[in-house]
Amino acid sequence: MTGLIVAENKREDDSSSGSQYQKGVKHLCENGITIVPNKYVLPLPERPINATSEEGNHIQLPIINFAQLQGPDRQQVLNTLSKACEEYGIFQVINHGIPINVISSMIDVSKEFFELPYDEREKYMTSDLSAPVRYGTSFNQTKDGVFCWRDFLKLVCNSSTSDILACWPSSPVDLRQLVFTYSKQTKSLFDMLMKAILESLGLVENENEDHFLQQFQDGSQLMFINFFPSCPEPELTLGMPPHSDYGSLTLVLQDEVEGLQIQHQGNWFTVKQIPNSFVVNVGDHLEIFSNGRYKSVLHRVLVNSTRSRISVASLHSLSFETVVQPAPKLINESNPRRYKDTDFAAFLKYLSSCESKKKNFLESRKFTSIERN
């Protein structure tokens, strides 16, 4: 009991020097901490249960064999895909054709970036949410009451700026080239997955619907390189709070350390890793476009007491100008329109105005029964 009080007092002391947390978790850890400072301690009901237990609750996601999707069994794979998007809002892609060396170089260079001295990483810190490169910490560091145990590097991958690469970090020296190659590979995988998804929704092979595919393929691509340092008390905090991604699809690459959890049928499950595969989750834009048939999955990230973790999320969304709305063909009397029109501006306004957690944004775009009438 006395020990507990001492620990809590120490926690209080740690939180007194405010702005150090803006520098990120890596910086904090480098200064040597043995307990999680108050700033990162979640209220009891939001803490992860079983964060440290070996077994935890694991889930094997539906598997999409991408190579098979291109062959005579396409229809069978499309059925698996549509079931996965309806029931889970997430699936795992194997045999995706992206060379192993592209994947391992992406992970390696990400690790090297976070190993750079703080002064080098700090150059890319900015409060401008639309900057082509942004280094930051937590989820929304200007708004989060409790911080999460995550530092990140965000890179805009498509842009009207002719030389976007020149904006990316110049160190490690091969970062620009490796991330560029990786981003091109993930973009073409996204393009083909999106084509399959439209097909699985019955929106194909007709001139009227081809423009949907074009809209998705002409959208934006953002890369979030996430770093989750090992944490002395992983049961008190999270690497990322529960959230849904706002785009159409997110392609997630993880190193060998697990931590991604999804909410499925009301419970949290840790995603089982398949080495060199991609975890692909449905985002809010696709949920709206499919008029709610495909679910953008609620997910979060656990941290780990022994190992740091790297993940790379390639977030694909409709372009800034495109209005996101349910596809007309997916609306009928028995399945009325469920969401209001949304654009990126509305999303950004939302993001900068609140502590973005849960599926709040999507909820705000739903029609209430009164509005619909």
Ligand code: OGA
């Ligand atoms: C994200 C995300 C999951 C992970 O970057 O939006 O949910 O496994 N990442 O790190």
Ligand code: NI
């Ligand atoms: Ni996410």
